[in-house]
Amino acid sequence: MSSVLGVVDSMLELLFRAITLRDYNTRIVLGGTTLLGISSGLVGTFLVLRKRALAADVVSHSALPGIAIAFLVAERLSPGSGRSSSILLIGAFVSSLLGMGMTMCIRRWTRIKDDAALAIVLGLFFGLGMALFTVVQRTATGNAAGLQHFIFGKAASIVAADVWLIAEVSAVVTLLCCALFKELSLLCFDEEFAAARGYHTFVLDGILTLMAVTVTLIGLQSVGLLLVVALLLIPPTAARFWTHHLTSMALIAAAIGGLSCGIGVLLSAAFPRLAAGAVIVLSGAVLFVLSLLFGRSHGLWPRWRSQREFEQKIGRSDLLRACFEYIEPLFNIDEISARKLQSVSIPPSRLLNIGHWPESHFQRLTASAEKSGLLRFSSDGWQLTMDGAVEAMNVTRQHRLWELYLLTQTDLDPRLVDRGADGIEHALDSDQLARLEGLLSAASDQRIPPSPHVITGAANSDST
Amino acid sequence: MTFLEPLQTWARNDTWIVVIGALAAMACALPGCFLLLRRQSMMGDAISHTSLLGIVAAFFASHYLVKLGVISAATEPLLRHVAMCLGAVVVGVMSAWLAESLQKLGNVESSAALGVVFTSLFALGLLLIRAVADDVHIDPDCVLYGTIETSVLETIGASDVPRAALVNGVVLIVNLVITVAFFKEFRLSAFDPALATTLGISVNAMHYGLMGVTAMTLVAAFESVGSILVVAMLIIPAATAFLLTKRLTVMIGLSLLVGVLSSVLGHLAALTLPPLIFPYFGMPDVHDASSAGMMAAAAGMLFIAAMLFGPRYGLASQVLHHLRMQVRIAGEDVLGRLYRLGETANGSSLGDELNRRQIVRQIVAKNWVSRFATWSLGRRGCVTGRGDELHLTDQGRDAARHLVRSHRLWESFLAKHFVLGEGRFHDSAEQVEHFLDGELLAELDHDLDRPGVDPHGRAIPGS
Numbered sequence: 059m060s061s062v063l064g065v066v067d068s069m070l071e072l073l074f075r076a077i078t079l080r081d082y083n084t085r086i087v088l089g090g091t092t093l094l095g096i097s098s099g100l101v102g103t104f105l106v107l108r109k110r111a112l113a114a115d116v117v118s119h120s121a122l123p124g125i126a127i128a129f130l131v132a133e134r135l136s137p138g139s140g141r142s143s144s145i146l147l148i149g150a151f152v153s154s155l156l157g158m159g160m161t162m163c164i165r166r167w168t169r170i171k172d173d174a175a176l177a178i179v180l181g182l183f184f185g186l187g188m189a190l191f192t193v194v195q196r197t198a199t200g201n202a203a204g205l206q207h208f209i210f211g212k213a214a215s216i217v218a219a220d221v222w223l224i225a226e227v228s229a230v231v232t233l234l235c236c237a238l239f240k241e242l243s244l245l246c247f248d249e250e251f252a253a254a255r256g257y258h259t260f261v262l263d264g265i266l267t268l269m270a271v272t273v274t275l276i277g278l279q280s281v282g283l284l285l286v287v288a289l290l291l292i293p294p295t296a297a298r299f300w301t302h303h304l305t306s307m308a309l310i311a312a313a314i315g316g317l318s319c320g321i322g323v324l325l326s327a328a329f330p331r332l333a334a335g336a337v338i339v340l341s342g343a344v345l346f347v348l349s350l351l352f353g354r355s356h357g358l359w360p361r362w363r364s365q366r367e368f369e370q371k372i373g374r375s376d377l378l379r380a381c382f383e384y385i386e387p388l389f390n391i392d393e394i395s396a397r398k399l400q401s402v403s404i405p406p407s408r409l410l411n412i413g414h415w416p417e418s419h420f421q422r423l424t425a426s427a428e429k430s431g432l433l434r435f436s437s438d439g440w441q442l443t444m445d446g447a448v449e450a451m452n453v454t455r456q457h458r459l460w461e462l463y464l465l466t467q468t469d470l471d472p473r474l475v476d477r478g479a480d481g482i483e484h485a486l487d488s489d490q491l492a493r494l495e496g497l498l499s500a501a502s503d504q505r506i507p508p509s510p511h512v513i514t515g516a517a518n519s520d521s522t
Numbered sequence: 523m524t525f526l527e528p529l530q531t532w533a534r535n536d537t538w539i540v541v542i543g544a545l546a547a548m549a550c551a552l553p554g555c556f557l558l559l560r561r562q563s564m565m566g567d568a569i570s571h572t573s574l575l576g577i578v579a580a581f582f583a584s585h586y587l588v589k590l591g592v593i594s595a596a597t598e599p600l601l602r603h604v605a606m607c608l609g610a611v612v613v614g615v616m617s618a619w620l621a622e623s624l625q626k627l628g629n630v631e632s633s634a635a636l637g638v639v640f641t642s643l644f645a646l647g648l649l650l651i652r653a654v655a656d657d658v659h660i661d662p663d664c665v666l667y668g669t670i671e672t673s674v675l676e677t678i679g680a681s682d683v684p685r686a687a688l689v690n691g692v693v694l695i696v697n698l699v700i701t702v703a704f705f706k707e708f709r710l711s712a713f714d715p716a717l718a719t720t721l722g723i724s725v726n727a728m729h730y731g732l733m734g735v736t737a738m739t740l741v742a743a744f745e746s747v748g749s750i751l752v753v754a755m756l757i758i759p760a761a762t763a764f765l766l767t768k769r770l771t772v773m774i775g776l777s778l779l780v781g782v783l784s785s786v787l788g789h790l791a792a793l794t795l796p797p798l799i800f801p802y803f804g805m806p807d808v809h810d811a812s813s814a815g816m817m818a819a820a821a822g823m824l825f826i827a828a829m830l831f832g833p834r835y836g837l838a839s840q841v842l843h844h845l846r847m848q849v850r851i852a853g854e855d856v857l858g859r860l861y862r863l864g865e866t867a868n869g870s871s872l873g874d875e876l877n878r879r880q881i882v883r884q885i886v887a888k889n890w891v892s893r894f895a896t897w898s899l900g901r902r903g904c905v906t907g908r909g910d911e912l913h914l915t916d917q918g919r920d921a922a923r924h925l926v927r928s929h930r931l932w933e934s935f936l937a938k939h940f941v942l943g944e945g946r947f948h949d950s951a952e953q954v955e956h957f958l959d960g961e962l963l964a965e966l967d968h969d970l971d972r973p974g975v976d977p978h979g980r981a982i983p984g985s
Contacts, residue, residue, distance in 0.1 A: 111634040112564050130803045167837055168829055170761055173633070177563035178761050178825060181754025185818020188751065192812035193796060210648070284571075284648070288641035295630050295638050336649040343642035356628050 072328045083218075084327045090221035090228075091280055091319040091338070095289060097228035098273045099315025100235040102290035103297070103308045105270055107246035112176055113267075114290045116161060117154045117274045118283040119180045122187025124153020125208055126194050143220055143279065146208070150275050157183050158267065211282030211335030224276045231269050232312075242266060243304050280319075281335035289315065292342040299353025314349070318342035373423045376480075378432060378450035379457060380413040381442055383513045391508055396447035402517075403438035411515035451506060458507040465510055472511050527797075538684050539670055540789050543817050545690035546743040547755045547781030552697040553736045554756035555774050558764060559712040564633060565618060566736055566756040568640035572617040573610040573740050575647035580609030582650065603689075607741050614737025615730055617643055670747060670814050686745050693742040700735060701774070708732075709770055747814040754818035758825050759784065765828045765835050780824055787824075788817030851956050852888075853895035854925050857904060858955075859885045860914050861922035865980070879910040886912070923983040924963075929955040930976035930983075931966045937977040938970060947977060 105111060128149020132142070157179050164175040194205060235242070244252040245262045253259045270290070277286040293315035297307045322338030329337075352359050385402045386394070410420050424440065427433040432446035442450060460479035465472060557566045584602040617639050624635040676685050701708070711718040711728040719725050736756070743752050763776035792813040831838045863878060886896045896912070899905045904918030914922060932954050933947040958966075967973075976982055 106631060106634045109631055109633065111631065111637050112567075115564075115567070115637065134803045164829070168765060169835065170764065171561055173561055174558050174563040174757060174761055174764075177567055177753060177757040178822070180567065181751070181756075181758050181818055182822025182825070185751055185754050185815045185822065187815070189792065189812045189815030189819060192815065193800065285641055285645055287637055288645065291634055291637040291641065295624075295628070295634050298628050298630055331653065333648055333652040336645040336652070339641060339645035340649065343638075343645065346638060346642070350624075350628065358627070 069328065072330070081327070084323070086218050086221045087216055087327075088320055088323045090216075090225040091323050092316045093225045093228040093232070094273075094277055094280055095293070095315035095317070095319030096312045097231040097235070097315075098277060098289040099293035099297075099311035099313070100232060100308055101266075101269050101273050102315070103294040103304075103311045104235075104242050104246055104266055105290060106294040107304075108266070110270075111291055112173070112287070113158070113161070114270055114274050115287040116157055116176045116180045117271050118278065118286045119187075120157025120183035121150035121154045121275060121278065121283060122208075123183055123190055124149035124151070124156075124187075125205060126187055126190035127153070129194055129205060130190075144223070146205070147275055147278075150208075150278065151271065153183065153187075154271050154275065158271070207282070208278050209282050209284060210333060211278070211280055211285065216279060220279055224280065227272060227276045231273055234265070234269065235308075238262070238265065239305075239308070247304075281338050285335050285339045288339040288342060289319070292339070292346050293318070296342075296346040296349040296353075299349040299356045301355050314342070314345050318345050370426060373419075374427050374430070374432065375449075375453045376413060377409075377423045377427055378442075378446060379454050380409055381433075381440070381446075382450040382454045383509070384408060384412055384515070384517050386509075386513075387516050391506065394451070394506065396444060396451065399442050399447040399450060400444060401441075403436055403441050405439040408515055408517075409440060412513065455506045458509060461510050462507055476511055534682070535675075536789065536793070538687060539813055540785055542670060542684060542686045542690055543747070543785035543789065543813065544782040545687060545694050546747055546752075547759060547785050547817070547821070548778045549690055549694040549697050549739050550743055550752060550755035551759040551777040551781045552694075552701050552774065553732060553739055554760040555763070555770075555777055556708055556712055556732055557736065558757060558760045559770075560732075562732075563757045564636060565621075565733070567753045568617060568621070568636050569614040569733065569737050570740050570752045570756075571640045571644040572647070573614050573737055573744070575643045575650070576609035576611070576613030576737075577606045577741065577744065578647050578650050579613075580605035580607075583609075607738060610741040610744075611734050611737045613643065614740070615733050618730065618733040689742050689745070693739055697735065697739060704728075704731075747817065751814050751818050754821055755781065758818070758821040762821070762825045762828045765825075765832045767834075780821065784821035784824055785817050788820035789813050791820060792816040848891050849895045849898065852891045853899050853904075854921070854956055856885055856892065856896055856899060856912075857914070857918055857922035858925045858929070860905070860912060861919065861926055864914065864919075882912050883910040886910070924960075925955055927983045928958040928963060930980060931963060931970065931973075932958065933976045933978070934970050934973050934982070935966055944977065 102114075105114060125146050126149075128146050131149075132145045161175045161179045164170050164178065165172060170178070191205065191209075241252070241257050241262055244255065244257065245259055245266070249259055252262070273290065274286050277289050280286075281289060293311040294307065296314050297310035300310050301307050318341040319338055322334070322341040325341065326332055326334035326337045349357065351357055354360055381404055382399065384404050385399055388402060389398055406420075406424070410417070413420070415423065424433060427446070428435060431443055432449060434441045434443050434446075457479050461475040464475040464478050554566065557563055581602060584598060584605045587601075588598045621632070621636045621639045624630055624639065625632050628635075630638075670686075677683060707718070707723045707728060710721070711723055711725050715725050718728070740752050743755065747755065759777040759780035760773070762780045763773040766776055767773050792815075795816075828836065830836055833839055860882070863881060886892055896905065899918065900908075902917075903915055904921055905912050906915055907913050929951045932951040936942060936947045936950060973982060
């Protein structure tokens with residue numbers, strides 16, 4: 059028991075130390091990696107909009123042979139220099155560019171499509187890289203150089219010099235994105251218009267590709283090449299659920315990227331045994347799931363809520379129309395007014411009949427209408443309030459106008475217009491209403507057109 | 523150390539490595555063809571990443587079940603393999619489904635959705651492996667890259683056959699059976715999903731069926747080549763075959779062949795190349811490289827070879843074809859000019875002769891294509907002489923006559939049916955004359971009622 063407590067205690071202590079940034083190392087890593095997250099979120103937004111999401115995967119995987127070859131060449135030329143990450147990154151850069159170049163060649167010169175070209179280059183370069191890697195790792199120097207950190211990342215054990223490199227490059231990329239924001243956005247949405255405006259689309263495309271390659275490569279050291287594509291893809295995709303606006307999307311993506319990297323670094327500092335790269339990506343994934351659920355623009359919860367509200371609104375309108383239809387035969391259609399509507403008491407059973415609702419649903423509807431002040435329960439039954447009466451008249455008018463439209467402008471059977479109008483009427487707004495009224499000039503004289511079909515269950519009928 | 527010396531130590535293990543690699547490559551090539559055609563190649567990549575999660579989860583589950591005493595240790599290996607297979611298939615199909623749902627829900631672009639799903643699940647798998655790697659005997663590197671070299675050592679019972687060979691062989695047979703049984707449905711849903719749906723083939727079933735088959739194949743191959751390198755085996759042989767033919771059955775057959783070849787070549791390269799290359803890097807002790815990686819690289823090289831030298835669609839053959847056409851056209855132009863010179867020559871005075879030579883020089887020396895074409899004409903016996911003293915032989919005159927006839931008939935045709943400026947006739951005829959054959963000329967002749975002269979008043983040679 060005490061050992062478990064001891065373990066928990068040490069974990070908490072590590073977490074505390076991490077969060078309060080006691081360690082100098084943790085501070086640097088946090089700063090650098092957060093900057094990386096911000097810049098990759100930004101660049102990733104443009105990549106996703108350009109529909110080049112998985113190109114980043116190819117960039118990262120095709121860096122592998124370059125790293126191995128750079129190591130070998132460096133070791134040959136001056137033993138011991140193979141450990142320098144700058145040299146290895148240069149090798150990675152060249153190799154990635156070759157990979158992207160080969161992808162473009164395959165796309166341009168053969169029948170092979172985009173996705174297959176990516177997969178082919180990925181397989182070839184990664185296989186080659188793997189073969190070289192296994193050789194390199196068997197040598198003494200190779201093993202010590204820890205080249206495999208490029209595959210799995212070493213976010214937690216990264217050295218200060220590397221972090222500074224990451225921070226500097228990320229800052230440059232971020233600034234470049236901000237400076238070219240307008241041009242890049244136009245490029246993503248309407249390439250031809252951008253060209254017409256005088257932007258050199260080829261150059262912009264090249265800049266975007268270069269930025270993507272750069273961010274991918276500096277991210278290699280943090281999360282490793284297998285996962286770096288996550289840094290580029292998860293933040294923009296998560297941001298999608300919050301907004302449709304490009305500027306907001308880019309900002310939110312940058313924020314999510316930075317946040318997920320920060321949280322990941324802190325967590326992996328607190329739990330040193332966990333693979334840091336995986337933790338960072340999983341933090342991003344958690345933020346993604348949260349965005350999926352609660353994002354304002356497309357998130358599941360807001361959508362469900364607005365769907366519910368919409369259904370309730372429809373239900374209330376139908377209820378009010380049923381009330382009107384029940385009351386209608388009792389008066390002359392030209393003389394119906396809100397006051398007259400208010401005076402009639404409707405037995406619940408008759409109302410239920412008109413609307414054909416299930417009992418439980420009916421209870422809910424009437425309760426909700428009562429709460430909204432549209433209905434009032436008296437001893438004889440339901441009565442419309444003033445608001446309810448006015449609303450009932452509006453709703454019925456809409457419905458009847460639609461029925462009239464369907465009757466006169468289409469060849470719909472009168473028995474079917476009710477259903478048709480049911481479906482469409484709740485989507486009408488006042489503009490459309492006015493236009494419809496204009497169309498049906500005869501109908502605009504009457505305030506509420508009569509129903510083109512028989513309504514069963516109304517006040518003067520003897521059905522129960 | 524000569525190039526082939528390492529091969530002298532070829533052992534039983536080497537043969538089995540090649541066999542396992544070939545079986546795995548062939549088993550992967552079958553679903554790979556359909557993934558390629560349906561433009562879902564990266565889905566194969568995604569499944570290979572996420573299947574790691576399924577494999578690892580199943581591995582742990584069986585391990586802890588044994589630890590808890592629910593399963594006996596004896597049945598554990600069998601249970602483990604079944605569980606891994608199941609786990610990979612479930613997670614593979616689930617990730618395809620997740621990516622699609624994400625695409626629909628969030629209006630996210632399909633490759634971004636795929637990227638999000640597979641990286642997240644892969645990160646989870648990596649985390650699980652590394653977190654308990656000490657506890658359970660599983661090496662993260664080996665799961666990712668495979669260990670084809672050591673998988674040959676694990677044989678079944680008392681026989682010599684490695685287990686990996688049997689597993690891959692079984693999967694290959696299963697894939698073959700499925701491919702043959704559902705060939706028509708797969709083909710139709712790959713090329714025309716709408717038609718497939720109207721014919722009653724459930725496109726969804728095909729889609730998820732393909733994902734499931736892919737995942738199952740990946741599990742079998744993962745022990746040999748690792749879950750990451752399988753991508754190369756899925757797509758590259760299929761793509762190579764795609765570049766060589768347009769017919770589906772031929773493509774499938776070729777992809778199997780390429781798979782076998784890449785396995786053979788890959789292992790050979792893994793044995794022979796390192797001793798050649800690495801001494802230059804100061805590493806004389808390196809004897810071999812990862813065979814799986816070299817197999818993927820070999821497949822890639824075969825693809826590049828097909829891309830460059832494929833008989834029909836290869837770049838080299840396209841360039842060659844283009845050059846041949848250029849030379850043919852240039853040669854015909856030379857013949858035509860010589861013929862016309864012959865028509866207008868009205869004397870053999872020195873002035874005319876010099877004029878003629880000058881014109882010939884101009885024709886022939888226009889560019890290197892013309893020079894080469896003229897040389898080739900000489901070789902074929904259409905012209906005689908050299909330099910600027912070219913003359914048509916009888917054979918050459920016949921060919922030239924055909925050309926000039928085409929030219930002038932076409933001009934007459936244009937003049938009869940279209941109202942164009944006179945210069946336009948000539949330009950168009952200059953191009954079209956090379957592509958009219960005898961049959962077409964007869965038709966033109968008939969249409970124009972056997973004209974004797976063209977719009978410029980020159981005689982049209984008879985056929």
